Amino acid sequence: MRIIHTSDWHIGQRLYSKERQEEHQFFFDFLLSKISELEIDALLVSGDIFDVAYPSNSSEEIYYNFLTKLIKTNCRTIIITGGNHDSISTLNAPQKILQHLNIYIFGGLESELSRHLIHFRKDNEDCVVAAIPFLREKDLIKSVPGQTYEARQDSIRNELINLYQSVYQISEEKYNKSIKIFMGHFHTDGSLLSESEREIHFGNLGVVNAGKLPKADYWALGHIHKPQIIAGNEFIRYSGSPIPLSFSERADKKSVVLINIEDGKLNTQNIEIPAYRLLKRIKGSFKEVGNELEKIKIETHNSMPWLEIVISEEEIDAQQISDFKEYLENLKNCEVLKYKFESTNTKTLDQPIPEKLEDISADDLFNYFASKKGIALNNEIISAYKEIVQQILTEKKENA
Ligand SMILES: [Mn+2]
Numbered sequence: 001m002r003i004i005h006t007s008d009w010h011i012g013q014r015l016y017s018k019e020r021q022e023e024h025q026f027f028f029d030f031l032l033s034k035i036s037e038l039e040i041d042a043l044l045v046s047g048d049i050f051d052v053a054y055p056s057n058s059s060e061e062i063y064y065n066f067l068t069k070l071i072k073t074n075c076r077t078i079i080i081t082g083g084n085h086d087s088i089s090t091l092n093a094p095q096k097i098l099q100h101l102n103i104y105i106f107g108g109l110e111s112e113l114s115r116h117l118i119h120f121r122k123d124n125e126d127c128v129v130a131a132i133p134f135l136r137e138k139d140l141i142k143s144v145p146g147q148t149y150e151a152r153q154d155s156i157r158n159e160l161i162n163l164y165q166s167v168y169q170i171s172e173e174k175y176n177k178s179i180k181i182f183m184g185h186f187h188t189d190g191s192l193l194s195e196s197e198r199e200i201h202f203g204n205l206g207v208v209n210a211g212k213l214p215k216a217d218y219w220a221l222g223h224i225h226k227p228q229i230i231a232g233n234e235f236i237r238y239s240g241s242p243i244p245l246s247f248s249e250r251a252d253k254k255s256v257v258l259i260n261i262e263d264g265k266l267n268t269q270n271i272e273i274p275a276y277r278l279l280k281r282i283k284g285s286f287k288e289v290g291n292e293l294e295k296i297k298i299e300t301h302n303s304m305p306w307l308e309i310v311i312s313e314e315e316i317d318a319q320q321i322s323d324f325k326e327y328l329e330n331l332k333n334c335e336v337l338k339y340k341f342e343s344t345n346t347k348t349l350d351q352p353i354p355e356k357l358e359d360i361s362a363d364d365l366f367n368y369f370a371s372k373k374g375i376a377l378n379n380e381i382i383s384a385y386k387e388i389v390q391q392i393l394t395e396k397k398e399n400a
Contacts, residue, residue, distance in 0.1 A: 277303040
């Protein structure tokens with residue numbers, strides 16, 4: 001039996017203002033060809049299907065087109081769970097009808113844990129998947145008045161482990177001979193982050209200790225965008241996102257994980273996804289950046305290379321800036337998505353402020369102003385900030 005594990009598609013994501021549709025389409029075509037070629041029996045997607053709670057029509061079209069092509073392959077079991085970016089109701093809307101096509105969707109936590117277990121077999125191989133989506137605070141704990149932020153985080157972490165233990169228990173009772181694969185969308189200790197996991201990670205709050213997870217045969221994890229194994233164990237894995245979601249992921253080799261089950265034994269293998277587009281960061285003087293830009297060639301799939309640039313000079317005048325902008329507009333071999341100027345003479349320039357508000361996340365902006373005003377961020381402030389953001393997001397949802 002062969003299974004593919006992927007996650008963090010983030011359909012509809014934009015890099016600065018640029019649409020990623022071509023890149024997603026390229027990935028889905030690649031995935032479909034691998035599924036046919038390798039005769040894949042099951043596909044697991046561990047959360048963050050869409051980038052936003054209310055995806056655009058074109059994002060939904062990409063998703064449903066993919067599923068439509070997928071059910072024409074021999075892949076008989078398709079399991080999709082929600083991530084922190086997904087709205088439970090958006091993902092669950094087609095749940096009932098899609099299960100007739102062997103597409104199992106779990107946008108959020110079901111009222112009965114046993115519903116999350118999907119059992120399937122092929123020839124002599126027998127597998128059960130615990131399809132657990134991203135768990136929200138309300139899924140895990142009741143609010144206790146007067147509880148400190150740390151105490152609350154502690155109980156969230158403990159209850160998450162307890163919930164997984166309970167699911168494991170049920171899987172042992174119902175399917176004790178089956179291979180057990182567990183899905184999850186959370187942050188484990190020791191994982192390497194990039195700049196695109198939309199979350200504040202102060203210290204170790206909200207991080208799950210991988211050593212405490214039940215001993216499943218394989219952990220198909222999502223949330224972290226860099227593909228990686230956890231605690232040196234190839235059976236606890238983040239597949240990573242299929243496309244780079246920020247310039248910090250430009251050098252990642254994106255991949256999906258192939259899980260091979262033979263005679264009740266597992267082995268895993270990365271399948272590398274070819275890069276659709278070159279992403280590059282350049283930093284230097286006007287001259288150095290100009291020289292680097294000249295060298296860039298359109299190579300992969302005729303797609304325009306995208307760049308992020310930092311110009312670093314001792315002093316920069318208005319004329320130089322306007323000449324540079326004009327130069328960028330006339331580039332034919334690549335497109336500069338983002339540029340900023342930095343002075344090497346720290347006395348003359350303040351820390352550069354991002355020019356456009358939409359280019360900076362709420363968390364980064366919060367951090368920026370805190371540091372600007374000299375406010376030390378303790379857990380109480382962070383907790384209050386998070387509550388406010390949560391409230392705004394909920395109101396936004398209700399008004400949508
Ligand atoms: Mn994600």
